[in-house]
Amino acid sequence: xxxxxxxxxxxxIVVLAGAGVIMARNPVHAALSLVLxxxxxxxxxxxxxxxxxxxxxxxxxxxxxxxxxxFVVMMLDINIExxxxxxxxxxxxxxxxxxxxxxxxxxxxxxxxxxxxVTRGAVPLPPGYSNATDLGIALFTRYAYAIEIAAMxxxxxxxxxxxxxxxxxxxxxxxxxAAQVGVRASDRLRVxxxxxxxxx
Amino acid sequence: xxxxxxxxxxWHALPDYAHSTxxxxxxxxxxxxxxxxxxxxxxxxxxxxxxRRGPNRVRLFGIPHTEYIGQPFADVVKLLIKEIVIPARxxxxxxxxxxxxxxxxxxxxxxxxxxxxxxxxxxxxxxxxYVLSLTSxxxxxxxxxxxxxxxxxxxxxxxRSAAQIVAYEIAMGFALVGVLMAAGSLNLGTIVEQQRGAxxxxxxxxxxxLFMVYFIxxxxxxxxxxxxxxxxxxxxxxxxxxxxxxxAFALFFLAEYxxxxxxxxxxxxxxxxxxxxxxxxxxxxxxxxxxxxxLGLALGDGLQWLALKIFLLLCVFLWxxxxxPRYRYDQIxxxxxxxxxxxxxxWIALExxxxxxxxxxxxx
Numbered sequence: 001x002x003x004x005x006x007x008x009x010x011x012x013i014v015v016l017a018g019a020g021v022i023m024a025r026n027p028v029h030a031a032l033s034l035v036l037x038x039x040x041x042x043x044x045x046x047x048x049x050x051x052x053x054x055x056x057x058x059x060x061x062x063x064x065x066x067x068x069x070x071f072v073v074m075m076l077d078i079n080i081e082x083x084x085x086x087x088x089x090x091x092x093x094x095x096x097x098x099x100x101x102x103x104x105x106x107x108x109x110x111x112x113x114x115x116x117x118v119t120r121g122a123v124p125l126p127p128g129y130s131n132a133t134d135l136g137i138a139l140f141t142r143y144a145y146a147i148e149i150a151a152m153x154x155x156x157x158x159x160x161x162x163x164x165x166x167x168x169x170x171x172x173x174x175x176x177x178a179a180q181v182g183v184r185a186s187d188r189l190r191v192x193x194x195x196x197x198x199x200x
Numbered sequence: 201x202x203x204x205x206x207x208x209x210x211w212h213a214l215p216d217y218a219h220s221t222x223x224x225x226x227x228x229x230x231x232x233x234x235x236x237x238x239x240x241x242x243x244x245x246x247x248x249x250x251x252r253r254g255p256n257r258v259r260l261f262g263i264p265h266t267e268y269i270g271q272p273f274a275d276v277v278k279l280l281i282k283e284i285v286i287p288a289r290x291x292x293x294x295x296x297x298x299x300x301x302x303x304x305x306x307x308x309x310x311x312x313x314x315x316x317x318x319x320x321x322x323x324x325x326x327x328x329x330y331v332l333s334l335t336s337x338x339x340x341x342x343x344x345x346x347x348x349x350x351x352x353x354x355x356x357x358x359x360r361s362a363a364q365i366v367a368y369e370i371a372m373g374f375a376l377v378g379v380l381m382a383a384g385s386l387n388l389g390t391i392v393e394q395q396r397g398a399x400x401x402x403x404x405x406x407x408x409x410l411f412m413v414y415f416i417x418x419x420x421x422x423x424x425x426x427x428x429x430x431x432x433x434x435x436x437x438x439x440x441x442x443x444x445x446x447x448a449f450a451l452f453f454l455a456e457y458x459x460x461x462x463x464x465x466x467x468x469x470x471x472x473x474x475x476x477x478x479x480x481x482x483x484x485x486x487x488x489x490x491x492x493x494x495l496g497l498a499l500g501d502g503l504q505w506l507a508l509k510i511f512l513l514l515c516v517f518l519w520x521x522x523x524x525p526r527y528r529y530d531q532i533x534x535x536x537x538x539x540x541x542x543x544x545x546x547w548i549a550l551e552x553x554x555x556x557x558x559x560x561x562x563x564x
Contacts, residue, residue, distance in 0.1 A: 028347065032344075035340070051324070051325070052325075052326050052329070055326050055329045056333075058333040058336075058337065059332055059333035059336060062333070062336070062337060063332075063333055063336025063337060063339075063369070064336065064366065064369070067336075067339055067340070067343070067365075067366055068366065070340075070362075071359070071362050071363075074343070074347050074355075074359075075359075130325050131326070132325060132326050132386055175530070177534060
């Protein structure tokens with residue numbers, strides 16, 4: 001009973017926050033709604049005992065991705081009115097995609113296409129069961145190649161992102177950090193020993 | 201005795217959530233009091249280091265010989281009766297929300313911290329990840345405070361803080377990868393248990409570079425000197441909380457100190473054996489000292505050792521603040537990205553090789 005109450009209250013928040021993402025006039029509010037959306041989704045995953053995924057969702061998306069996102073959104077001067085002008089152009093493709101998603105959800109819940117009884121709720125896991133261990137074993141045995149390929153892709157993406165920002169403009173003045181760090185007190189300062197001056 | 205037994209049976213008859221609520225309340229009260237006295241201890245200790253006296257006026261309820269003990273309460277009362285000014289063109293909801301967002305994760309993370317043998321409020325299996333994700337949520341308070349204030353200084357402070365925290369979180373996370381490799385578990389209780397034996401088995405010995413990286417990142421993550429560019433009094437007045445006054449400011453202050461206690465507590469657990477007694481392995485289990493009533497209890501494992509380790513690490517935090525000048529911003533970024541992160545990556549690889557050849561105490 002408690003689980004149902006929690007599920008429906010948090011599910012309501014997810015939906016409202018999701019609506020907030022696309023309806024908010026202020027881009028910062030939209031980004032914050034997305035954060036709320038992620039946090040409440042994590043709670044929903046927690047309710048089906050997928051605590052590893054829930055925590056990782058908060059760690060990666062809320063803790064890292066959205067911080068950078070918010071960072072950029074706060075600095076940019078985004079004109080919402082101008083962005084709204086494109087609304088009519090996207091109505092038709094948007095409606096098609098929405099219809100497809102609704103059809104998929106109906107297929108799973110009503111027609112039971114996947115053979116899953118989604119109305120029954122999650123089956124409680126046995127005590128002592130560790131989500132993280134199971135996920136790790138699956139990822140590094142069955143899906144070892146897939147994860148290696150994904151890792152390589154991410155590495156390439158990191159290198160590409162760094163090399164894109166590494167353009168050196170000509171005539172740019174940069175500090176030579178090695179010289180700054182390697183400096184010794186004796187290079188900058190000379191202690192001079194001298195006798196006291198005689199009284200005038 | 202009858203009374204104690206009666207209380208005991210009543211206690212066991214209570215449902216689980218009642219137990220948790222009592223634990224949470226007790227822990228929160230202890231933490232808030234620790235924070236209050238940490239602010240006092242900071243001022244006293246730095247005072248002594250700089251040949252000053254520090255606060256020496258406020259007595260506790262006017263009792264003689266309790267000079268400065270009442271200082272935290274005087275501070276709280278002063279802040280409580282001050283007006284909270286909300287800037288005219290600020291975002292009022294977010295402005296009020298930001299201090300709470302900074303404070304909540306600092307307290308919530310304690311839920312998974314093992315306090316004494318076999319006890320944590322929540323024995324979460326992915327406890328280490330829980331702690332990491334909560335500490336990363338805390339940055340929102342800083343960013344929102346800076347943005348909602350509608351002030352340039354506050355915004356600059358928030359930007360600096362966000363970039364710094366994102367950079368040092370990576371080093372922090374990588375340092376913890378080494379710890380979880382050594383323990384073979386994400387559960388904080390298991391991580392402490394794995395260091396059992398003697399102080400030579402503590403992670404600090406084999407993972408010393410990771411310990412240094414974690415501790416430095418912890419100082420940076422809590423925006424403490426010498427990494428306190430987010431506040432930078434001399435450049436941007438007080439950074440992200442420049443527009444806050446009264447109790448709203450006090451919440452930021454509270455969060456900073458609560459975060460310090462949290463980071464030192466986690467350092468103690470990950471690298472210094474948490475509640476394990478440093479006498480393990482030196483004092484034989486059948487030693488006569490262990491059967492002395494109170495002393496024997498104090499020498500064994502328990503909360504007192506965790507508290508002592510936290511206290512010593514906190515003193516190092518304050519010592520750093522009393523000693524070092526503030527880092528330049530580009531040097532902070534360089535230290536985080538170019539020095540700390542490579543060190544962690546090298547040490548994790550080395551640890552893997554050592555574990556492969558069964559060198560070192562860990563079981564992988």
